[in-house]
Structures are given as C-alpha cells and as structure tokens.
Amino acid sequence: MLPVNDTAPPPAPAADRLVEATRELLWERGYTGTSPKAIQQRAGAGQGSMYHHFTGKPDLALAAITRTAEELRALADGLLSGPGTAVERVTAYLRRERDVLRGCPVGRLTQDPEVMADPVLRAPVEQTLGWLRVRLAEVLAEGRANGELPPSVDPSGTAATVVAVLQGGYVLARAAGDTAPFDQAVTGLITLLAPPA
Amino acid sequence: MLPVNDTAPPPAPAADRLVEATRELLWERGYTGTSPKAIQQRAGAGQGSMYHHFTGKPDLALAAITRTAEELRALADGLLSGPGTAVERVTAYLRRERDVLRGCPVGRLTQDPEVMADPVLRAPVEQTLGWLRVRLAEVLAEGRANGELPPSVDPSGTAATVVAVLQGGYVLARAAGDTAPFDQAVTGLITLLAPPA
DNA sequence: GTCTATAATCAGATAGAC
DNA sequence: GTCTATCTGATTATAGAC
Incomplete structure (x- = not known):
C-alpha cells in the first residue's frame, strides 16, 4: 500500500487536462477549427507543457478521440x-x-x-x-x-x-x-x- | 435583340467562378476549413478580383450557400x-x-x-x-x-x-x-x- | 516538466497602381 | 476589374533556459 493520505482530490495532471480540453474542443469546433493555442488555454497549460506530453496536434487528437470513442461505446453497450x-x-x-x-x-x-x-x-x-x-x-x-x-x-x-x-x-x-x-x-x-x- | 453571334459559350465571369469554387470547397472542407486563397486558386481569380466582387469570405459564402440551398430544394420538390x-x-x-x-x-x-x-x-x-x-x-x-x-x-x-x-x-x-x-x-x-x- | 523566445507559414484583408 | 504590395494576427511548431 502506498502512503496515500490526501483529503482532497489532487488536481488533474497537465496531460489529462490537455486531453479533456481537446475532447471538448473537438466536439464543439472540430479538428480543423481547433488550434493548439485554444487547447492550451482551456487546459491551463503552456506550449512547453503541451509539446512535452504530446508530439503535436494529431497526437493529442488521437488521445482525445480514443477516450471519447471508448466512453460512447461503454455507454451504448x-x-x-x-x-x-x-x-x-x-x-x-x-x-x-x-x-x-x-x-x-x-x-x-x-x-x-x-x-x-x-x-x-x-x-x-x-x-x-x-x-x-x-x-x-x-x-x-x-x-x-x-x-x-x-x-x-x-x-x-x-x-x-x-x-x-x-x-x-x-x-x-x-x-x-x-x-x-x-x-x-x-x-x-x-x-x-x-x-x- | 442584342447582336449575339458567339459560336462557343463565353467563359464564366469571375464572380460566378468564385461562387462555384466556394460551393465546392464548402462542401468538401466546410467554412472554417476553406480559405480565401484556396477559393481564388480554384476559381482562377486573384485577390483583387475576389475583393472587388465580394466584401469578404462571409459574403462569398452566403452567395454559395444560397445557390446550393436553392438547387437542393428544386431537386427535392x-x-x-x-x-x-x-x-x-x-x-x-x-x-x-x-x-x-x-x-x-x-x-x-x-x-x-x-x-x-x-x-x-x-x-x-x-x-x-x-x-x-x-x-x-x-x-x-x-x-x-x-x-x-x-x-x-x-x-x-x-x-x-x-x-x-x-x-x-x-x-x-x-x-x-x-x-x-x-x-x-x-x-x-x-x-x-x-x-x- | 514548464517557461519564454523565435520563426516560417497561412488567414483575411486593405490600398493603390494599372 | 484585376494586379501587386503590404499588414496584423493566428497557426504550428522548435530551441533552449530554468
């Protein structure tokens, strides 16, 4: 057992926040209509952070689309x-x-x-x-x-x-x-x- | 009667070519995904021509969407x-x-x-x-x-x-x-x- | 891991010559 | 009517400091 003694949930890591922001923006504005800057702003992350965790916009989009697809499938099933x-x-x-x-x-x-x-x-x-x-x-x-x-x-x-x-x-x-x-x-x-x- | 003695159809005016190019691009790539430059290239018209005939991208898009909507409606009816x-x-x-x-x-x-x-x-x-x-x-x-x-x-x-x-x-x-x-x-x-x- | 330059390219026009 | 030049800001990164 790891020594976990947090009372409040920890803030989501930057990588997760970036994926969530991308999911929302892909939904609202589509891939072409979504810029890396918009993703960074919604996620509250800087460029350096984004390009550290992901190779670029397509990489982030793949993570976002995959997560969304899994959710939809689980719900339908x-x-x-x-x-x-x-x-x-x-x-x-x-x-x-x-x-x-x-x-x-x-x-x-x-x-x-x-x-x-x-x-x-x-x-x-x-x-x-x-x-x-x-x-x-x-x-x-x-x-x-x-x-x-x-x-x-x-x-x-x-x-x-x-x-x-x-x-x-x-x-x-x-x-x-x-x-x-x-x-x-x-x-x-x-x-x-x-x-x- | 105007003196019309053309044997071949005249080339479409630039304004028409611009609207047709916009119609195609809106269909293929959507509004957000379509740039004025792409429209000009497909229409074979320069920037000056485009901005002479239309006030900008929204104006051109309105002409294109209107024409497409009329066509669809006539066909369905x-x-x-x-x-x-x-x-x-x-x-x-x-x-x-x-x-x-x-x-x-x-x-x-x-x-x-x-x-x-x-x-x-x-x-x-x-x-x-x-x-x-x-x-x-x-x-x-x-x-x-x-x-x-x-x-x-x-x-x-x-x-x-x-x-x-x-x-x-x-x-x-x-x-x-x-x-x-x-x-x-x-x-x-x-x-x-x-x-x- | 995150930040701040830096930069090449594109988007979407405006201005004025011809 | 059409052309070229010019301009501001966005896009999509890369490089290197911290």
Missing part, C-alpha cells in the same frame, strides 16, 4: 446489454439522455476532412460506428427471432437506420436550433419499429 | 411533387442518385460553428431543412389519408425520421468509407414504411 426486451433496449438507447444540440462527439469527426484523411485518427471513428451497428443488429435479430419484430426487418439494415436516425437527428436539431426535430425523428422511428396496437 | 403515389414519391426521393461519400452540401454546414453562429449564413440552412420536413410531411399526410400508410404514422414525425435517415446515412457512409451503410439505412427505413406483403 450498457444500455443494449441491459435488462428488457430487444425493442425496449433499442428504445432505451434511442431515448437515452443526450446533449442533442452539441451533437455526437464521434459522428461529428466524420465531417472533418483532415480527420478522415488521416488513417490513424479515422480508425477509432470507423470502428466505433461500425461496432455500434453490429451490436444493434444483434439486438434486433434477437427481437425478430422471438417475434417482437416482423420477419421483414433485416437486422443489419434496420441497425443502420437506427444509427442514422440518431446522427441525422442531431443535424436537424442543429439546423433548427431546437431539439424538437431530433425527438420527432426518434419518435417517428420507434412508431415504425413498434406500431401502437 | 421535383421528386416530391412528381407522379406516383405518396409512398412512391418519398421512396423516389430517398433513392435519388446522390454523391453519398461527399454528403449533403447543406446538412454539412450544420457542423460548422462559424456558420451556425452567423444568423445570415445560418438562415438558408435552417430554412432549407425546415422546408424539406414540411414538404415531406405533406406527402406523408396524403399517404395516410388515402390508406397507403397506417393511421399510426405521424406525418411530421415521420418526415423528420426520413430526413434524419438521409443525413445520418451520410455520416455512416463517411465513417465506413463506403456507401453501403447509407443504402442499408435507406432500405431499412423503406421496409419499415412500406413492409413487403
């Missing part, structure tokens, strides 16, 4: 592997609390040509969204097998539809400056998936 | 007001030929904080996507009224779902580097909307 019927779990995922007007921190990166042009930065984006579609398809296949869903629903195709409604719902909400279109799109999908008796 | 049943017209719009990996030139702007922060640039984005949802809702209401669609489908909600599937389908396709997820999402939606007998 928790809901999709939780209790309830297949349709209930998909609905729970669709209805999960979200910062709708900020959009999806992973899906957003898809619109950044500099991210998509770099295989290293792109990989976690591709893998996360790919994993999500597969996981949803598994749950939907379960629902079809036990009769919750009609045989006409193709699990893979419907999984793509579900993820697309979320990603597209963010776009509509941002365009409208209002979360309502996101909720409408989700409700519309749920109605189609599980029509009221 | 042609299909949604064309021949066929309501479901056929919505399907035609969903299946319309698209440059899937480039994404939606209007929806893309939604992710650009500089665009969304400027009411003037933002207006055409908001209006175009808003109009599209309303127009789709009209067609879907028609389909519900004549029995093509079940009474459970809410026209406005379903319209949001349809647009979201398209916008989100682009995100999935870009993430995967492949158009397949877009097609899957669209097919999945059509199956839910009009299940095979």
Whole structure:
C-alpha cells in the first residue's frame, strides 16, 4: 500500500487536462477549427507543457478521440446489454439522455476532412460506428427471432437506420436550433419499429 | 435583340467562378476549413478580383450557400411533387442518385460553428431543412389519408425520421468509407414504411 | 516538466497602381 | 476589374533556459 493520505482530490495532471480540453474542443469546433493555442488555454497549460506530453496536434487528437470513442461505446453497450426486451433496449438507447444540440462527439469527426484523411485518427471513428451497428443488429435479430419484430426487418439494415436516425437527428436539431426535430425523428422511428396496437 | 453571334459559350465571369469554387470547397472542407486563397486558386481569380466582387469570405459564402440551398430544394420538390403515389414519391426521393461519400452540401454546414453562429449564413440552412420536413410531411399526410400508410404514422414525425435517415446515412457512409451503410439505412427505413406483403 | 523566445507559414484583408 | 504590395494576427511548431 502506498502512503496515500490526501483529503482532497489532487488536481488533474497537465496531460489529462490537455486531453479533456481537446475532447471538448473537438466536439464543439472540430479538428480543423481547433488550434493548439485554444487547447492550451482551456487546459491551463503552456506550449512547453503541451509539446512535452504530446508530439503535436494529431497526437493529442488521437488521445482525445480514443477516450471519447471508448466512453460512447461503454455507454451504448450498457444500455443494449441491459435488462428488457430487444425493442425496449433499442428504445432505451434511442431515448437515452443526450446533449442533442452539441451533437455526437464521434459522428461529428466524420465531417472533418483532415480527420478522415488521416488513417490513424479515422480508425477509432470507423470502428466505433461500425461496432455500434453490429451490436444493434444483434439486438434486433434477437427481437425478430422471438417475434417482437416482423420477419421483414433485416437486422443489419434496420441497425443502420437506427444509427442514422440518431446522427441525422442531431443535424436537424442543429439546423433548427431546437431539439424538437431530433425527438420527432426518434419518435417517428420507434412508431415504425413498434406500431401502437 | 442584342447582336449575339458567339459560336462557343463565353467563359464564366469571375464572380460566378468564385461562387462555384466556394460551393465546392464548402462542401468538401466546410467554412472554417476553406480559405480565401484556396477559393481564388480554384476559381482562377486573384485577390483583387475576389475583393472587388465580394466584401469578404462571409459574403462569398452566403452567395454559395444560397445557390446550393436553392438547387437542393428544386431537386427535392421535383421528386416530391412528381407522379406516383405518396409512398412512391418519398421512396423516389430517398433513392435519388446522390454523391453519398461527399454528403449533403447543406446538412454539412450544420457542423460548422462559424456558420451556425452567423444568423445570415445560418438562415438558408435552417430554412432549407425546415422546408424539406414540411414538404415531406405533406406527402406523408396524403399517404395516410388515402390508406397507403397506417393511421399510426405521424406525418411530421415521420418526415423528420426520413430526413434524419438521409443525413445520418451520410455520416455512416463517411465513417465506413463506403456507401453501403447509407443504402442499408435507406432500405431499412423503406421496409419499415412500406413492409413487403 | 514548464517557461519564454523565435520563426516560417497561412488567414483575411486593405490600398493603390494599372 | 484585376494586379501587386503590404499588414496584423493566428497557426504550428522548435530551441533552449530554468
């Protein structure tokens, strides 16, 4: 046992603060729109500190994107592997609390040509969204097998539809400056998936 | 009648070339990622020319966004007001030929904080996507009224779902580097909307 | 580990010649 | 209408002191 006798939590190390600041800025402004200086200012770290811990902007972005992707995946898996019927779990995922007007921190990166042009930065984006579609398809296949869903629903195709409604719902909400279109799109999908008796 | 005796089409004026170059670059790289210099180079125009015709980058972007929005709207209206049943017209719009990996030139702007922060640039984005949802809702209401669609489908909600599937389908396709997820999402939606007998 | 120079390049214009 | 020169500040680092 190490002699730990702190009463208050220690301040986050500079490297962690830099990654957190980068995560926020990538979400808000994208990769192209985020400068090292802005990261340093938000993290309360100087240039020397940043370039000591990371080789540059791409290196920092990779750390940030990786952490964000892991979080998103853990959250989704928790809901999709939780209790309830297949349709209930998909609905729970669709209805999960979200910062709708900020959009999806992973899906957003898809619109950044500099991210998509770099295989290293792109990989976690591709893998996360790919994993999500597969996981949803598994749950939907379960629902079809036990009769919750009609045989006409193709699990893979419907999984793509579900993820697309979320990603597209963010776009509509941002365009409208209002979360309502996101909720409408989700409700519309749920109605189609599980029509009221 | 003016004395027009040209055999070959005249070269596009510089102002037009600048707007077209801006349209392409906004689509490919977004507003933040597009510099005046890049626009000038693609248009084959110098700085003097650009700043003679436009007051600056925002002014040029407004012209570009407006033209793109008008095009998208005319195209959508042609299909949604064309021949066929309501479901056929919505399907035609969903299946319309698209440059899937480039994404939606209007929806893309939604992710650009500089665009969304400027009411003037933002207006055409908001209006175009808003109009599209309303127009789709009209067609879907028609389909519900004549029995093509079940009474459970809410026209406005379903319209949001349809647009979201398209916008989100682009995100999935870009993430995967492949158009397949877009097609899957669209097919999945059509199956839910009009299940095979 | 963090700080302060230093610097090459780009962004986004303005001014005035032609 | 278009060109070139000029300018301020940001971007994305590197070098070396502390």
